[in-house]
Amino acid sequence: MSAPFGDSPRFGPFGFLVPATALAVSAARGQIMALVERWRLPLADSALCDLELLASELITNAVVHTQAPCAVCVSWNGERLRVEVTDVDPQLPSASTDPAEHLAENGRGLALVRALAAEWGAQPDPAGKRVWFAVGTNSRLTGDERLTALVRVAAPLAESHAEQLLSSNKTSPAESGPGRGHRPIREMAGCL
Numbered sequence: 542m543s544a545p546f547g548d549s550p551r552f553g554p555f556g557f558l559v560p561a562t563a564l565a566v567s568a569a570r571g572q573i574m575a576l577v578e579r580w581r582l583p584l585a586d587s588a589l590c591d592l593e594l595l596a597s598e599l600i601t602n603a604v605v606h607t608q609a610p611c612a613v614c615v616s617w618n619g620e621r622l623r624v625e626v627t628d629v630d631p632q633l634p635s636a637s638t639d640p641a642e643h644l645a646e647n648g649r650g651l652a653l654v655r656a657l658a659a660e661w662g663a664q665p666d667p668a669g670k671r672v673w674f675a676v677g678t679n680s681r682l683t684g685d686e687r688l689t690a691l692v693r694v695a696a697p698l699a700e701s702h703a704e705q706l707l708s709s710n711k712t713s714p715a716e717s718g719p720g721r722g723h724r725p726i727r728e729m730a731g732c733l
């Protein structure tokens with residue numbers, strides 16, 4: 542448990558509704574980033590990048606999977622920024638550690654949240670559920686650790702696309718043409 546915050550400034554909660562449209566997700570992400578700037582929070586650039594990515598993931602999940610508006614609440618406790626997204630679906634998410642489950646359309650965003658957030662969780666809510674994450678003043682992961690975490694989340698998706706290409710037995714356009722052998726993508730898949 543954290544020590545008391547003392548005289549650290551606290552902000553929020555600040556909440557707003559996000560309509561169920563793709564454009565609204567981008568606008569909501571921008572609203573969160575503008576709020577952080579207005580509050581002049583001491584977040585490092587890497588923490589701001591994580592905030593932007595994770596907010597986008599949670600809001601996108603809420604809008605896409607429910608086809609309904611969601612509510613966003615942002616607060617600062619003097620140590621961490623917390624973003625909560627409440628949607629109408631009562632089913633609580635889980636961020637599986639099974640790489641095979643990341644091939645599905647859902648699950649990858651929560652894997653990013655699990656990898657990059659200082660904390661995250663989900664609770665039932667009278668409206669459905671509330672999924673939240675918190676970022677500290679610095680990223681939880683930096684440099685190679687952060688890159689490794691991002692690649693681990695993205696790799697199953699790349700493998701899935703490679704398998705689709707392999708099953709179609711196409712050749713690479715870069716490897717075909719005059720004066721070049723036709724090298725099947727199957728042979729190039731080792732680099733993935």
